[in-house]
Amino acid sequence: MKGLFRGLATTLSTAFRRPVTVQFPEVKHELPVRQRSFPVLTWDFDHDEPFCTGCMVCVRNCPVECMTAVMQDNPKYALGQSNRRKGIEKFWIDYGRCIRCNICVEVCNFEAIVMDNTWGGHAHSAFDRRDLHKDLDDLTKASREGRLPRPFRPVDDFDAAVAKLEGKEIPEAGMKGARPEARQAQIERLAAGQGAAIQEREPEPGALKAAAAAAGGGAEEELAGLSEKKLRARRMRAEKEARDLAIAEGRDPEAAAAEARKAFEASVSAGGTPRAATASAPAAAGAKGDPNSPSKLRARRMRAEREAREKAVAEGRDPEAAVAEARAAFEASLGGSPAAAPGAAAAAPAAADGDAPSEKKLRAKRMREEREAREKAIAEGADPEAAVAEVRARWGVQ
Ligand code: SF4
Numbered sequence: 001m002k003g004l005f006r007g008l009a010t011t012l013s014t015a016f017r018r019p020v021t022v023q024f025p026e027v028k029h030e031l032p033v034r035q036r037s038f039p040v041l042t043w044d045f046d047h048d049e050p051f052c053t054g055c056m057v058c059v060r061n062c063p064v065e066c067m068t069a070v071m072q073d074n075p076k077y078a079l080g081q082s083n084r085r086k087g088i089e090k091f092w093i094d095y096g097r098c099i100r101c102n103i104c105v106e107v108c109n110f111e112a113i114v115m116d117n118t119w120g121g122h123a124h125s126a127f128d129r130r131d132l133h134k135d136l137d138d139l140t141k142a143s144r145e146g147r148l149p150r151p152f153r154p155v156d157d158f159d160a161a162v163a164k165l166e167g168k169e170i171p172e173a174g175m176k177g178a179r180p181e182a183r184q185a186q187i188e189r190l191a192a193g194q195g196a197a198i199q200e201r202e203p204e205p206g207a208l209k210a211a212a213a214a215a216g217g218g219a220e221e222e223l224a225g226l227s228e229k230k231l232r233a234r235r236m237r238a239e240k241e242a243r244d245l246a247i248a249e250g251r252d253p254e255a256a257a258a259e260a261r262k263a264f265e266a267s268v269s270a271g272g273t274p275r276a277a278t279a280s281a282p283a284a285a286g287a288k289g290d291p292n293s294p295s296k297l298r299a300r301r302m303r304a305e306r307e308a309r310e311k312a313v314a315e316g317r318d319p320e321a322a323v324a325e326a327r328a329a330f331e332a333s334l335g336g337s338p339a340a341a342p343g344a345a346a347a348a349p350a351a352a353d354g355d356a357p358s359e360k361k362l363r364a365k366r367m368r369e370e371r372e373a374r375e376k377a378i379a380e381g382a383d384p385e386a387a388v389a390e391v392r393a394r395w396g397v398q
């Protein structure tokens with residue numbers, strides 16, 4: 001009887017107790033600051049960029065190798081808007097493999113990665129595992145959007161506990177640029193039209209022009225900040241691209257390269273660096289790296305001849321006639337005669353001493369083709385001698 005009343009009392013007391021459960025997901029318990037969902041990257045609101053420098057320490061220490069990072073030179077450094085010389089270009093974490101061990105957070109020297117301690121960090125269900133590959137944008141989103149109001153930093157916790165024990169004032173928490181105050185300051189800067197990042201130092205010379213060009217300010221402005229060496233490299237790249245494109249489209253590659261050079265020099269002059277433009281002239285006359293140096297002209301002519309020969313052989317035409325044609329076309333593209341082009345005169349003797357394949361080489365090539373034709377005919381059950389005769393006829397040999 002006594003036990004019956006005791007049971008009844010327990011039932012009645014629990015019946016009127018406030019429930020300990022909540023209507024998840026409409027209602028959520030507050031999570032402790034130390035709780036871990038998945039790692040996310042923190043955003044530095046002072047400099048409007050991630051804290052991460054792409055140093056790869058976390059990547060190397062991840063026990064399941066679910067992280068990848070790519071470092072880059074930080075463009076904001078030259079602009080004086082950041083003190084990080086290096087920044088992160090790409091970052092991936094595969095949440096499907098992450099075991100939430102917190103090691104990446106512990107080894108990071110830059111407070112760039114924290115465990116998401118909000119409910120948002122838990123909501124990653126997906127139908128496809130590939131959707132659990134998080135990139136830089138996904139990983140910085142929580143911090144950027146202010147959804148990480150209390151990014152947890154173990155050392156802050158430790159310092160606070162020690163200060164409390166010693167009866168001292170609790171020190172200010174670290175990770176300052178990522179905290180809500182920093183975000184608020186950024187919002188105020190933007191409202192005042194000052195830009196998202198604080199200005200750390202004076203921009204480096206030329207950096208503003210290069211940045212303006214990168215942002216679509218125009219090629220001239222970009223070129224204006226470059227050294228002579230870089231200008232030359234750019235001109236050569238432009239010429240090479242024009243030449244490759246012309247070859248692909250069946251146009252005259254040398255005319256295309258000349259056009260590209262003219263356009264480049266015009267844009268250099270428009271950018272206010274005529275000195276750099278003239279300085280590149282001697283290079284065009286034969287210095288190291290000049291695309292019209294004798295050796296390069298010779299190499300280009302040989303390539304054109306080889307391609308013509310191969311094409312003629314494939315089409316069953318006379319390879320030697322095709323080579324002669326290609327050579328004539330090449331010389332014509334240089335201005336009608338070898339002497340008309342810079343360095344072409346030097347290239348001319350080279351043609352006599354071994355550019356064109358020697359008789360011996362041509363014979364070896366013909367014999368190889370004969371052998372291949374014979375083997376192919378045998379494999380296909382055709383007459384090998386007829387196949388060989390066909391090759392010989394193509395080469396003009398009886
Ligand atoms: S929490 Fe652990 S497993 Fe997950 S990314 Fe960091 S180091 Fe790798």
Ligand code: SF4
Pocket residue numbers: 051052053054055056057058059069107108109110111112113
């Ligand atoms: S998160 Fe930290 S440890 Fe990892 S690459 Fe970025 S800076 Fe280095």
